[in-house]
Amino acid sequence: MIGLNQRLGRFLAVVIGLAIGAALLVFFLVNRQAPEHSDSPPAPKVVAVIEAQPLAFRLEARGHGVARPAETWQAVANVSGRVVERHPHLESGTLLREGTLLLALDPSRYELAIAEAEAELTQLEAEEANTRRLLDLERQALDLAEQELSRIERLAATGAVSTSQRDAQRHSTVGQRQAVATLENTLALLPAQRERASVRLAQARRDLADTRFEAPYDLRLGEVDVELHQFVGAGQRLFEADSLAAAEVEARLPFSMVRRLLGRVAPVELEPGTLDLSERIDLDSIDAELELVGAPGVSWEGRVVRVASGLDPATRAVRVVVRVEEPWRDARPPDHPPLQRDMYTRVRLSTSSPVAQLLVPASALHQGELYLADEHDRLVRRPVSVAFQQGDLAVIESGLTPGERVIVDDLQPAIEGMALAPRRDVALEARLTARALGEVTSGERQ
Missing domain, CATH: 2.40.50.100 (RNA polymerase II/Efflux pump adaptor protein, barrel-sandwich hybrid domain)
Structure with a gap:
């Protein structure tokens, strides 16, 4: 009996709910309003625009690198x-x-070697002097012996002197010649002995100098x-x-950026057979700025000194070496530390473009199109060719004419010919001009 009553109660609740829903549906149908029709055109869409103008532009290449001492x-x-x-x-x-004595080794062994070599040289000089005096005497004796031999041979030819006397004089003369030759040979060997002693002396002096380590x-x-x-x-x-004289950073920069940058600083004409890259590319025209990663405001001015051989094997990036002279000169630790070994830096290279460029914010591009406001304040969707993008700027190669108004808002929907109410964004134009010249804050660089 209880189960029957429960089923009956649920059935009545469903019926009552359906009746209330049907009543509400009838009420809304009876009181509905027909859509209003208006013959007036829709209100123009308010949009921010900038006027396209050729701007002075600084080409940039950005990358990172680790600092190291130049020497x-x-x-x-x-x-x-x-x-x-x-x-x-x-x-x-x-x-x-510079010049501070850092370390010294025991010099006694090398001082003794110097003294020994100097004594040997002194001895050789004395031997040479003595040998020359002896040689003079022996040559005088040889002259006398030669004269006596000549006299005896003349007498032997006439039979006035025996053959034995002649042979004895010959033997004596030969002995005297041998004595002179021996002394001459001794003198000839002395220069070589002096040279060996001089080499030993120079080596000992060099060894002595190597015992001291000065900065x-x-x-x-x-x-x-x-x-x-x-x-x-x-x-x-x-x-x-x-x-402390200089520090270097070997920055890794994308190949496309470096190619674009160096393409603007290469000389028009090159001498035949030029091999030096610094002669092919005017590296001095490239400005280099380094900033310590993680420490906004800590930066150094540098200069590009060379492009390292080959590409980075991991990233295929170009390795450009930037040198900072006297990194310790203006150091004020901890607010502005010197550029030291293993500091991770952000590197920005820049140079002026030879011609002004048409620039728009990269955000104004919509899949290769720019939204423009024509002279009748109507929307025009214009396909353009982008030469390249640099940061949040896009360099327009073709499709945009100076003086045209570029819409910088993101229109949704963007219907060709729709009415617009353009408002020129002068502040954005000023920021665009500043960014084109590379005048950006550290926060924007990050």
Whole structure:
């Protein structure tokens, strides 16, 4: 009985709901209003426009690279010895002036070698002087012997002197000749002995000089691997130091950007047989700016010094080397640190375009078309040819005429011939001019 009542209640609820829905449907049908028809045209669409004008333009190429010193000194021992002197601040990170004595090895062995070589040279000089005096005497004796031999041979020819006397004089003369020849040979060998002694002396002096390590330029020490009283062998690495004179960044830049940039700075005529790239391309006309990644406002001015051989094997990018002179000169750590080893930098190369360019915001392009406002304030969809895009700018090669008004709003829908109410965006035109000249903030670069 209870189940029957429940089923009856559900049935009545459904019937009542259907009746209420039917009543509402009839009510809405009776009170519906017919659509209103208007003969007046739709209101013009308000749009922002800019006037297309040729603008002075700076071509840019952007990339990234890691800083490194332009010159690094790997101090290696050329001679062996015990460390007898070590600069008190010979530690990683220390800055030291040119000419500072950093390290000294025990020089006694090489000082003894110098003294020995100098003594040998002195001895050879004395031997030469003595030999020359003896040679003069022996030559005088030889002259007398030759004269006596001639006299005896004349007498022997007449029978006044025996043959035995003549032979004895001959033997004596030959002995005297041999003595002169021996002394002459000794003198001839002395220059070679002096040369060998001079070489040993020069080598000993060079070895002595190699026991002292003085800073060849203002430098910053890297890793140091030697301690006081330590014995070091020839060829052992001692420490590393970076020059403070200049730093370099090998920037990786897209090939298309570099090709476009360098194409504007190549000389018109080249001398036959020119091989040097700096003669083929005016690298000095390229401005270079480096910015420390992650530290807006920390930047350095540099110059392009060369294009490294080959492309980067991973990205196929061009490797352009930018040099920064005296990166420590204006350093103000921590706000403006110097450009140091392993700093990751953003590199911007730029040069002035030889001709003005028609530029529009890249956002104004719609699948190869620009929306224009004609002289009757009607929408015109114009296909254009884009030479290239640089950042948020598009360089128009053809399809756009100076003075035409380009719509910079995103119209939806964009119907050909629709009525417009153009409003010139002077502020955007000013920003466009600034961006064309490369006058952008660090925040915009990021």
